[in-house]
Amino acid sequence: MSSIKIACATxxxxxxxxxxxxxxxxxxxxxxxxxxxxxxxxxxxxITGYGSEDLFLSYWFPQKAVKQLQKLLPFCGDITVAVGLPIRIQEKVYNCVAIIENHELKGFVAKQFMAIDGVHYEFRWFTPWEANKTTSFDFFGKDIPLGDIIFEKNGFRYGFEICEDAWRGDVRPGYRLKDRGVHMIFNPSASHFAMGKTKQREELVRKSSQLFNATYFYINLLGNEAGRMIFDGEIMVADKGKLLLKNELLSFKDHQVQYFELGDAAKGLAEIKSESNKNEEFVQAASLGLYDYLRKSKSKGFVLSLSGGADSSTVAILVAEMVRRGIAELGVSVFLNKLGSSYIPQSENSEKEIVGQLLTTAYQASDNSSFATFQSAKNLAESIGAQFKHWEIGDEVKGYTEKIEKAIGRRLTWKTDDIALQNIQARARSPIIWMLANINQALLLSTSNRSEGDVGYTTMDGDTSGSISPIAAVDKYFIIKWLKWAEKSLGYPGLEKVNGLQPTAELRPSDNQQTDEKDLMPYAIIVEIERLAIRDRRSPLDVFLILNEELEIESGTLKDYIKKFFRLWSRNQWKRERLAPSFHLDEFNVDPKTWYRFPILSGGYEEELKELDNY
Structure with missing residues (x-):
C-alpha cells in the first residue's frame, strides 16, 4: 500500500x-x-445540520439536501469527500454519508442504528438501514449505490460507522467492516456535548482501532447548532489502541480541519494523553453556546437581572468568558463581524468594552433585598465591564398587593400568604426587565438552575422569564463550587462578594433569615437524590436504601428529604414544561423537551412514598 493523507473537518x-x-x-x-x-x-x-428536527419528515427538505450535494460536486476535484445528508426513498428517510470522488458521486452509506436515549429521538425521523443490504438511488438520472458499502482509495479500503452505530456493542457495523478487510473506519458524528463525555469517546476510539485492526477516525459537529444541544467539534484518530490525534474542542470558528497521514509517516507517533476538567469544560461549552445563540438569533446583546447571587453571577461570567474566549480565538473584528456588529472598540481594553456593548445588567431591589447583594451585583458588573442599572420595585409590589387586598376584602400577611407575597416580588421584576430587553433588541437571560427545576423552587413569569436559560441543565451544588474556581482560576476578583454570600431568594423579610437550603434541603443532598431518581430512574425506596448506605445522615431526616423531593418534583412538572430553552451541558437534564419526560398530572408517588414510610 502507498500512503494516504486524511483530512477530518468539523x-x-x-x-x-x-x-x-x-x-x-x-x-x-x-x-x-x-x-x-x-x-x-x-x-x-x-449539509442540513443534525438539529433540523421534523424538517427531516418533509418531502422537500431531503430533496433540497440532495440538490445541495449536487452543487458540491464541482468543488470536489482531486479529492474524495464524505459528507452527511438525509436521503428519502419513498416514505422512509435515511441518515446517510455521500462519497464523492473527483467530481463524481460514488455512493451512499446509510446509518444502521438510531440514537433514541436522552436528548435523541432519531426514530421519529429516520429508518435504520439493514446490515449487508444495498439498493440504488436515482441521483439526477444516474443510479447510485446506497446501503452497507465499503470503498477504496490509494489501495486503502474504508467504511463507516455513523455516530450511534459505534455504540451498539457486539452488533455494531465495525465487525462486518473488519471481516471485509478495511484499513480505515470513519465515524462521522453529531454527538452532543456533556461534561466528561470526551473521555468516553476517547475510550471508544482507542478500543475500536484495536478491535477492528483499522485506523479509526472520529469527526463530530461543532457549536450550538439549533438552540439546545452544543457540539464540541471533537476530532480524534486512533490506531492499534493508541490515540494519535485530538484537536482543541469547542472552537468559535466556523470550521476546523485536522490532518492525519497513514503509512510510514504515522509510524512512531507518540500516543496522546489528554486530561479533562469539568469546570473548564462547562465554561467553554456555555460561552460558545451563548455566542452561537446570540448570532444565530440575530439579537443585539443580552439583558440580565443580576441579583448578586450565585446563579445570575454565573450567567454574567459566562457572557464575559464568551467575549474573552471569542476574541482570543477569532480576533476583535471577526468576533464582532460574526455577531453582525459594526462596533469599533475605542480603548485598549477591548474585552471589557465589548462586554459593555453586549451585556446590560439590572439590580431590581424589593423591600427585602439587602445592601450586601446590591454591592455584590454592582461590583461584579463593573469588574467585567457590563452596564449596570438598578431600581426599586416596591411601588409595583405595593400596587399589586393593595389591588388584591381590596378585591378579596382583607390584608395579606406573611403568616397566611407567604408564597403569594414571595412570588409577587419575583413577578414584578419580569415586565420591566423584559421591557429593557425589548428596547435593546436583546436576549433576556434566565438564571434558573437544574436543582431549582427539580423541586420547582422558582417563580413562573418571574425569575424563570427569559429567552434562553444557560444554566438550567446544571445543578446548584456544581455552580457554587464553580464560582469559587472561576474567581481564582479564571481571574474574576469581582466574584469575591458573590462567593461570600449564602444563597437566598431574598423574598421574605430579613428577620426571617431566609436561605435556599433552609427552604429546601442541602444542595448536596438534592444532587444525590436527583442522580438516582432522575438519571437512574430509581423508586423512592431504592433511593433511600442506596443513600442510607452512602451518606452519613439520620435515616428519618433522609426519608423526609426524599419525600420532599419526589412530592415537589411531581407537583412542579408544569413549571419544567415552561422553562426557557436551555443548553444540554451535563450527562442528563430535566428538560422534558430534550431528556426527561414526566406527566404534568399524576398521583405524585403517594403509594411509593407510603412504602418508604413503612420501611
Whole structure:
C-alpha cells in the first residue's frame, strides 16, 4: 500500500442556512485540497445540520439536501469527500454519508442504528438501514449505490460507522467492516456535548482501532447548532489502541480541519494523553453556546437581572468568558463581524468594552433585598465591564398587593400568604426587565438552575422569564463550587462578594433569615437524590436504601428529604414544561423537551412514598 493523507473537518452548521452550510463545507474542502489531502470526512448530516428536527419528515427538505450535494460536486476535484445528508426513498428517510470522488458521486452509506436515549429521538425521523443490504438511488438520472458499502482509495479500503452505530456493542457495523478487510473506519458524528463525555469517546476510539485492526477516525459537529444541544467539534484518530490525534474542542470558528497521514509517516507517533476538567469544560461549552445563540438569533446583546447571587453571577461570567474566549480565538473584528456588529472598540481594553456593548445588567431591589447583594451585583458588573442599572420595585409590589387586598376584602400577611407575597416580588421584576430587553433588541437571560427545576423552587413569569436559560441543565451544588474556581482560576476578583454570600431568594423579610437550603434541603443532598431518581430512574425506596448506605445522615431526616423531593418534583412538572430553552451541558437534564419526560398530572408517588414510610 502507498500512503494516504486524511483530512477530518468539523463544522458549525445551522438548520435551513443552506448557503452558509455549503460555504463552510466548500471552504474546508478547499483547505484540504491545498494541503494535498486525499480524502476529507465531514460530520453526520453536515449539509442540513443534525438539529433540523421534523424538517427531516418533509418531502422537500431531503430533496433540497440532495440538490445541495449536487452543487458540491464541482468543488470536489482531486479529492474524495464524505459528507452527511438525509436521503428519502419513498416514505422512509435515511441518515446517510455521500462519497464523492473527483467530481463524481460514488455512493451512499446509510446509518444502521438510531440514537433514541436522552436528548435523541432519531426514530421519529429516520429508518435504520439493514446490515449487508444495498439498493440504488436515482441521483439526477444516474443510479447510485446506497446501503452497507465499503470503498477504496490509494489501495486503502474504508467504511463507516455513523455516530450511534459505534455504540451498539457486539452488533455494531465495525465487525462486518473488519471481516471485509478495511484499513480505515470513519465515524462521522453529531454527538452532543456533556461534561466528561470526551473521555468516553476517547475510550471508544482507542478500543475500536484495536478491535477492528483499522485506523479509526472520529469527526463530530461543532457549536450550538439549533438552540439546545452544543457540539464540541471533537476530532480524534486512533490506531492499534493508541490515540494519535485530538484537536482543541469547542472552537468559535466556523470550521476546523485536522490532518492525519497513514503509512510510514504515522509510524512512531507518540500516543496522546489528554486530561479533562469539568469546570473548564462547562465554561467553554456555555460561552460558545451563548455566542452561537446570540448570532444565530440575530439579537443585539443580552439583558440580565443580576441579583448578586450565585446563579445570575454565573450567567454574567459566562457572557464575559464568551467575549474573552471569542476574541482570543477569532480576533476583535471577526468576533464582532460574526455577531453582525459594526462596533469599533475605542480603548485598549477591548474585552471589557465589548462586554459593555453586549451585556446590560439590572439590580431590581424589593423591600427585602439587602445592601450586601446590591454591592455584590454592582461590583461584579463593573469588574467585567457590563452596564449596570438598578431600581426599586416596591411601588409595583405595593400596587399589586393593595389591588388584591381590596378585591378579596382583607390584608395579606406573611403568616397566611407567604408564597403569594414571595412570588409577587419575583413577578414584578419580569415586565420591566423584559421591557429593557425589548428596547435593546436583546436576549433576556434566565438564571434558573437544574436543582431549582427539580423541586420547582422558582417563580413562573418571574425569575424563570427569559429567552434562553444557560444554566438550567446544571445543578446548584456544581455552580457554587464553580464560582469559587472561576474567581481564582479564571481571574474574576469581582466574584469575591458573590462567593461570600449564602444563597437566598431574598423574598421574605430579613428577620426571617431566609436561605435556599433552609427552604429546601442541602444542595448536596438534592444532587444525590436527583442522580438516582432522575438519571437512574430509581423508586423512592431504592433511593433511600442506596443513600442510607452512602451518606452519613439520620435515616428519618433522609426519608423526609426524599419525600420532599419526589412530592415537589411531581407537583412542579408544569413549571419544567415552561422553562426557557436551555443548553444540554451535563450527562442528563430535566428538560422534558430534550431528556426527561414526566406527566404534568399524576398521583405524585403517594403509594411509593407510603412504602418508604413503612420501611
Amino acid at each position: 463544522l458549525n452548521q445551522t438548520p435551513l442556512d443552506w448557503k452558509g452550510n455549503l460555504e463552510h463545507i466548500k471552504t474546508a474542502i478547499k483547505e484540504a485540497q491545498l494541503e494535498k489531502a486525499d480524502l476529507i470526512c465531514f460530520p453526520e448530516l453536515a
